[in-house]
Amino acid sequence: MEAFEPPIQSAVVESVRAASTAPARLDLSRKAKIIYGVGEVSNSIKTFSFGLFLLFFYTSVLGLPGTLVGIATALGLVWDALIDPFIGYASDRSRFRLGRRHAFMLAGAVCMGLSFFAIFSPPPGLSPGALFAWLMVTSLLLRTTNSIFIVPYHALGAELSEDYHERTSITGFRAAFALTGTLASAVSSFVVSFPNTTPGVDPKFNAFGYWSMGLTFGLAMTLAGLLATVGTFSHRSRLQPHPTAARLNFTADLMLAWRHPAFLILTLSASLFFLASVVNATLAIHYLTYYAQITASSALSLFQLAFYVGALVGVAFWLRVAKRVDKQRLYFGATLITALLMAAAYLLVGEGHLFGVGNLAALVTGHAIAGYFASVLWVVPASMIADVTDQDELTTGRRREGTFFGIFSFAQQLAASLAILVTGVLVDRFAGLIPGQVEQSAQTINRLAILFGLLPASLLVVAALLILGYRLTRQRVSVIQSALVERRREAAHGRARLDPEA
Numbered sequence: 489m490e491a492f493e494p495p496i497q498s499a500v501v502e503s504v505r506a507a508s509t510a511p512a513r514l515d516l517s518r519k520a521k522i523i524y525g526v527g528e529v530s531n532s533i534k535t536f537s538f539g540l541f542l543l544f545f546y547t548s549v550l551g552l553p554g555t556l557v558g559i560a561t562a563l564g565l566v567w568d569a570l571i572d573p574f575i576g577y578a579s580d581r582s583r584f585r586l587g588r589r590h591a592f593m594l595a596g597a598v599c600m601g602l603s604f605f606a607i608f609s610p611p612p613g614l615s616p617g618a619l620f621a622w623l624m625v626t627s628l629l630l631r632t633t634n635s636i637f638i639v640p641y642h643a644l645g646a647e648l649s650e651d652y653h654e655r656t657s658i659t660g661f662r663a664a665f666a667l668t669g670t671l672a673s674a675v676s677s678f679v680v681s682f683p684n685t686t687p688g689v690d691p692k693f694n695a696f697g698y699w700s701m702g703l704t705f706g707l708a709m710t711l712a713g714l715l716a717t718v719g720t721f722s723h724r725s726r727l728q729p730h731p732t733a734a735r736l737n738f739t740a741d742l743m744l745a746w747r748h749p750a751f752l753i754l755t756l757s758a759s760l761f762f763l764a765s766v767v768n769a770t771l772a773i774h775y776l777t778y779y780a781q782i783t784a785s786s787a788l789s790l791f792q793l794a795f796y797v798g799a800l801v802g803v804a805f806w807l808r809v810a811k812r813v814d815k816q817r818l819y820f821g822a823t824l825i826t827a828l829l830m831a832a833a834y835l836l837v838g839e840g841h842l843f844g845v846g847n848l849a850a851l852v853t854g855h856a857i858a859g860y861f862a863s864v865l866w867v868v869p870a871s872m873i874a875d876v877t878d879q880d881e882l883t884t885g886r887r888r889e890g891t892f893f894g895i896f897s898f899a900q901q902l903a904a905s906l907a908i909l910v911t912g913v914l915v916d917r918f919a920g921l922i923p924g925q926v927e928q929s930a931q932t933i934n935r936l937a938i939l940f941g942l943l944p945a946s947l948l949v950v951a952a953l954l955i956l957g958y959r960l961t962r963q964r965v966s967v968i969q970s971a972l973v974e975r976r977r978e979a980a981h982g983r984a985r986l987d988p989e990a
Contacts, residue, residue: 516648516658520720524648525661527641527716529669530597530709534604534634536670536769537705540792541677543912544773545608545698546623547923554921556620558912564627565905569898572635576894579640580887589640589647589890590717596637597713601706603630608702612695631901637713639897643890646874648723652965653811656871660807663866667799667859669712674792677701678785690783692773693926750960751876755896757958758869759903760951761823764944766907768830774921775940778933780837781845794852798859799866806864815868815875816958822864823955827948829858834941838934869896872958875965882968882975914939 516524542561546552575592584591607626610619645658681701682691691697776782776791810818832854836842843850873896877889915921919935921928928936 516654520648520723521658521661522665523719524645524658524716525665526712526719527593527637528662528666529712530600531634531638532666532669533673533705533709533712534600534630536673537604537608537677537701540674540769540772541698541701542607543770543908543915544692545695546619547915547921548926549693549695549698550610550619551923552616552619552623553923554912554915555917556616556912557623558909560620560624561627561912562905562909563624564631565901565908567628568631568635569901569905571632572639572897572901573891573894575635575639576643576890576892576897578890579643580890587721589644590721592640593637593644593713593717596633596635596640597710597717599633600630600637600713601708601710603633603706604709605702605706606630608698635897637717639894640890641713641716642870642893642897644720644723645870646877646889646893647887650878650969652875652962652969655874656810656815656867657807659870659874660803660867662870663863664800664803666866667796667803667863669708671793671796671800673705674796675789676704678789678792680704682785690777690926691785692777748876748880750879750958751873751892751895753954753957754869754872754876755899757819757823757951757954758865758896759899760947760954761865762900763903763907764827764830764947764951766904767911767947768940768944770908770911771915771936771940774915774936775833776851778928779845779937779940780847780851782848782851787848790848791851791855794856795859795862798856799863802860802863803867805860806867810867810871814961815872816955816961818864819868819872819955819958820952822861823948823952825861826858826865827945827952829854829861830941830948831945832941834937838937872960875960878965878968878972879960882972911939 538561543554543557546557547554579588579592582588582591586594603626607623607630610622610626614622645662646655648658649655681697681704682694773788776788782788782791806818836854837845837847837851839845870893873892874889877887877892880892881887915936919939920932921936922932
């Protein structure tokens, strides 16, 4: 591990000069951060809808076995995971007139909304085999177009500032819009697409509601992506490929990044966190409908609303705390608390437990608290990757934001594909859920709650322990950046001596 650490010993000796050599802080305006942050709305809509509705729609509404849903979506996610590093690598080195990030973002924004609509609007009367094929193909299309937008978009965020705290501010704005988009999706999906118009009839079993949701959300995804792309065009002139880009090799780049200790630890921990979150979100409707016995659309909407309101409040708070506490410590604490809250969803709720069933107030309160602490994970990891790229530049002399974010996305998508596949299989084999049937056995209901709460809680504990090995603290980043400034200054002086007229 230590063999790959950058040679910063001399920088440590010279750290007393940090005040004069630290990179200049170029704060972005609030308007620029807002316009950039809007782009995350598209990704939050896709993530929310897939996590909350896809498994329920295809199993309980359309009657496709959970194992087939898991296989189809997992294949799409594996494909997504494979192409993400290539997209990041290509955007690092492209020289399009629109900018190396923006050309990709524009193409992805235009296409991802259509693909999203197709997933939730399969032709009626398809056989199980044809329905499986439809889900698999449309999932591949959406994953591809979304990655073409989101990987360069995240890399762009890492390039907008070199300041340790300003990076967290940028990711904080992005997180705020991610939560806002998810919040709007949660409210509109239940209230608009699944209104309770017929007494005694659960609207979530109405296929038309998913069609209208797909159309509305698909349009919103494309509009948000286009706004972020067009609104940040003014920054593209200074975001050009690194001079050494032509000498790089994709395979060597990929392997070198994976060998980076700080990046590897962060990626493994965040992937476990993401895996746990996907398992939890995928089974949320099952948990609420069967175990907690909350079925009204307004109640489900309030449940989701509580989480994201809590998260929005949390983002504002954690951005302030991050100025005084290292990112690693915030990550560790938030992950552990989130694990405890997930476990409480099973241990404190349900027949014979402290809060019983149908207790909306307890569920809403717990979900709001969970959102408050989990919001740290929307802010911190992306900012940590930006710090990793500084350490990597000191070691290799290259800037590879796109490559790092592509690999990070690869790992997360791989975790998500595993989560959905395992969840689909466990819903069939462990819980014994009968597809297309409203009533389920008591044993099935209890096991669905175990999968919703205890399983992801265990994964989060492991993720928290992993992040303790991350050593890229604020002081270390400051030393690294000081050394980079000195290196760039010497390089500039060298070029000036070679070409006095430059």
